[in-house]
Amino acid sequence: MGVTKNDLFTKSQNEIALAAKAFAHPARIAILEFLLKSNSCINGDLVNELGLAQATISQHLRELKDIGIIQGTIEGTKVNYCINPSRWAEIKEKFNNIFNEYNSPSSNDCC
Amino acid sequence: MGVTKNDLFTKSQNEIALAAKAFAHPARIAILEFLLKSNSCINGDLVNELGLAQATISQHLRELKDIGIIQGTIEGTKVNYCINPSRWAEIKEKFNNIFNEYNSPSSNDCC
DNA sequence: TAAATATATCGCAATATTACGATATATTTT
């Protein structure tokens, strides 16, 4: 028990759930929002900005990188992080597909 | 340790993270997708459809209801669940705002 | 009213996530 039964669900369902995890923690939202306005940043920028420990920020960055929504390039002793354009577009489309599949009824009393 | 430091983040960041949790598990994606195509359903429908135990489905439904993305109305011994139109629109907009805030560069090498 | 039907909640076990200090690694500067 306690382990998600991924085999019960479709590949698509598992993929969307994985992508959603990028947004499922406020620290990761903060990181993504920071990247949206600054285009790119390093771990240290985020430590100053968010007030979480360096190890914690590094861990969140790794999760975002594992999901693929950000990428990092080494520049000397620093690592420059930015959004991964193609993966961003892919995730955006997945969510749009779900959101647009719903046709809101005229009344709020749908059930 | 181990507890999310919500006080470090903005109300908006915490709200988006909360909404994202609706999508962060394949069973909840499956439930939402089932509701999108069938308009409304009861707990029992989902137990047959997904292959998870009744208690587990009930738990996921409660989470979705707590987030507000679905609503349930009692009908005899059954509870009819459906998507909450206004909340759906609200969450859709939150995500669209983030997704549209990003202007993809011409090249994939942004950093 | 007893049985059937449907859902919610409780309690527990297992796994996952969050957070961070300590430490390892790797590059640049002095």
Add this chain to the structure above:
DNA sequence: AAAATATATCGTAATATTGCGATATATTTA
């Protein structure tokens, strides 16, 4: 080469999530 700088990883503790059997609750049917 030593010191400084920046990040990643390890190990650990605490909390959260997932899943389900058992049970409670509530309505409908026989």
